[in-house]
Amino acid sequence: MGITKTQMFTEKQNDLAQFFKVLGHPARVAILQYISNQNACICNDLVEEIGLAQATISQHLKELKSIGLLKGEVEGKSMCYCINVERWTTIQNQLNLFFNTTKSNCC
């Protein structure tokens, strides 16, 4: 098989898992941390900083965009990728809601 049986789970469970999944790669963690330390960010910097090929970085950025964590604006010849702070906070809150409501009553 290899296909996740999405239809078995609720939309909330799938959304939550998707957030976790996108953050579940060290390159994407590193990208977010690097962007947060810059006042501006262009993909080319990331290629040097992270050490993966340009195509690979571009793909990771696409995944981070897919859940709205990054927004990109054209800035001259290059792109300015930024963290979407509003979305960032929303997702953090949802993850915390999951952590706080999922508590043990067991053993």
Added chain:
Amino acid sequence: MGITKTQMFTEKQNDLAQFFKVLGHPARVAILQYISNQNACICNDLVEEIGLAQATISQHLKELKSIGLLKGEVEGKSMCYCINVERWTTIQNQLNLFFNTTKSNCC
């Protein structure tokens, strides 16, 4: 390729990504939520509740155990899988630290 270049990243980045990754599957989210609503938990219940095969559930439980989120005790013929509350809190704190320190200064 297909192999994540772990050696390019810091241990913290890899650990963080690993936590996110393990939580990044709806079945594992559902398992944790189900366990949290029970006073006890045995795998067999999960098979009926989640709707995946017994072997599959067992595998997901193994991954949750791998980051210490679950601990299992033998209880008669079956297993009592419980959330490791201490570890749960530690991981929640680490994720929040990541969210809080990774902030945007951009655009």
Added chain:
DNA sequence: ATATATTATCGTAATATTGCAATATGTAAA
């Protein structure tokens, strides 16, 4: 218009993940 620089997309190869049937292991009761 052409050249240059930057990012996105496509195609492909390698590895990882998901899921299940079959089987093995472990535990308790008969």
Added chain:
DNA sequence: TTTACATATTGCAATATTACGATAATATAT
């Protein structure tokens, strides 16, 4: 010890992810 039940492991097939070279697309400068 045999039987029955519960969970773990193995082996396999299908799909997903990761990574990169090549190429396309986009924007600025010459």
